[in-house]
Amino acid sequence: NDFQAVEGDRALGLRSLPVTLGTKRAARVACWTMAVPQVVVIALLMLWDRPIHAIGVAAVLAVQLAAMRVLVRDPEGRAPWYQGMGILFYISGMMIAAFAIRSL
Numbered sequence: 001n002d003f004q005a006v007e008g009d010r011a012l013g014l015r016s017l018p019v020t021l022g023t024k025r026a027a028r029v030a031c032w033t034m035a036v037p038q039v040v041v042i043a044l045l046m047l048w049d050r051p052i053h054a055i056g057v058a059a060v061l062a063v064q065l066a067a068m069r070v071l072v073r074d075p076e077g078r079a080p081w082y083q084g085m086g087i088l089f090y091i092s093g094m095m096i097a098a099f100a101i102r103s104l
Contacts, residue, residue: 003079027075053100
């Protein structure tokens, strides 16, 4: 939501990430913040002998990476779309990981 409220945040003196870094840079930071932990989860799932689940998380991460490319091109315009599209796959990856570790 911060990407949609940049002008209002500036006017109110709020130092949100998009105001501080700029919208494109803030979008990149948000994308890295979501993608890097998922790569760690994929590695851990492989380490814990859960390769099918690791592939599942990698697959939803691949979809997210494609959506992230769209977001980074136009953060202000695409933030609502990404919230509906990219975050759905992020949550799906978390659910796959939860199923993988339920029996550990």
